[in-house]
Amino acid sequence: MVKLRGRLQTQKMADLPVDRLTPMPPFTSVGLDVFGPWTVTTRCTRGGSADSKRWAVLFTCMSTRAVHIELIETMSTSSFINALRRFFCIRGPAQILRSDRGTNFVGACNELQIDHKDTELNSYLQEKGCTWLFNPPHSSHMGGSWERLIGVARRILDGILLKAVHVQLTHEVLSTFMAEVMAIMNARPLVPVSTDPDKPNLLTPAMLLTQKVNALSAPTGSFGPPDLYSKQWKQVQCLADSFWKQWKSEYRSTLQQRRKWTDDKTNIKVGDVVLLKDALAHRNDWSMGKVVRTFESKDNKVRKAEVKTVKDGNEKVFLRPITDMVLLLSSDK
Incomplete structure (x- = not known):
């Protein structure tokens, strides 16, 4: 009877990890995931165009909730190390990298030939004083602090770029588009909107990163599907507008608090x-x-x-x- 009707085990929700609560510089403790690929045009030929694939590594700060995206060009550990190097150069060295063992991440790592036990990768991380921690398999809820951001962003990006499958994206357009996506995600509010007139500003990850109150404004003008086949900067703005509209509709619904796992088991x-x-x-x-x-x-x-x-x-x-x-x-x- 237990075999047929027994319930799955639960346990009281754990306290937040120390790296979520300790005051530290942004991107000291990071959750990451790899997603993609997308096809970009690398060069034009007489017979058409030569295409190649691009992937993206999305880093999310465990304390400030900010995100950072780096593109990967080749399927190798060296390319992944280059992405880490660019990330460390821009955001500073991280102490802890966290990721899950879900099918999405493991599949991407296998496709990119990334092995977290690779001696070259481990020696690089050791030189930087960085540790890579993995959650157990089938436990994406243990990485909810970054999985929600990555999941929503990945669904929207895949949907938008799937619609633009007939548009010839270049590496420059895709790179600029990812920068626009970062700006949109880092402009989201971290706390509920206050009705206090003495607090007109919303706390966002961008404020913690840039120390600037005003967010980056988008170029003026209306951008629609026809702009996908126009100038490159208009292609980027059209894709960014599409991401912003879907981000508002899909991300807002995840802000509702859910109370569960409150009892000791x-x-x-x-x-x-x-x-x-x-x-x-x-x-x-x-x-x-x-x-x-x-x-x-x-x-x-x-x-x-x-x-x-x-x-x-x-x-x-x-x-x-x-x-x-x-x-x-x-x-x-």
């Missing part, structure tokens, strides 16, 4: 028998396993664990969040 323990959730399989086909290792947070709450399963005589160990587990039998019984 019994921790998963070593020796517990659990059912592992598999979104691609029927519940009757979910694997049964035994918890072999737990990971306690600073508040002594277990939110992820390693589970050993046996299938067809083969043993496997999976690292999973407890939200993907159904407790079948406690080791205490």
Whole structure:
């Protein structure tokens, strides 16, 4: 009965990590993700044009909530290191890089041939005094502080650039467009709009980065679909206008606070028998396993664990969040 009707495990929501609350320069602690690719025209030939692909690395500051985007040209670790180098040169060195192991990021890393265990990459990060931390697989909610921004931006960008598939984008146009996207995202309010007339200004990531109250204004004029086939600067403004309209409609709906995971729950323990959730399989086909290792947070709450399963005589160990587990039998019984 528990196997068919048992609920997935939950735990009280953890306190914010120290790097979210400690006063530090912007982009000292960073969450990142890779998305794309998009096709750009690199050179024109007599028979048409030569195209190549571009990807983007989106960095979001854990404390100021600001974002930074860097384009990647080639599928190599060296190209990714170059993007990190440009990011560090502009924003200063980071101490912590955070990312998830979701299919989007892992797939992008595989496509870009980026290995977080790569000796060249690790030696570069070590020289910069930087640490790369990964969340456990299937636990995107643990990176909600940057996943929401990245998810909304990625959906809008993919939708806009998909509509402009017949437009010949150049690297310069795409690079300028990403700068416009950064400006729009960094101009969003960090706190609810105040009705106090003595507080007319809204706190935004751009204010924390530039120390300037007024946001960058867009060029005057009306830009529509015909401008996609006009001058390059008009192409950029047309794409930026489209991003701004969708950003307002999709991002605002995410600002509503959701209250959940407010109660303490019994921790998963070593020796517990659990059912592992598999979104691609029927519940009757979910694997049964035994918890072999737990990971306690600073508040002594277990939110992820390693589970050993046996299938067809083969043993496997999976690292999973407890939200993907159904407790079948406690080791205490």
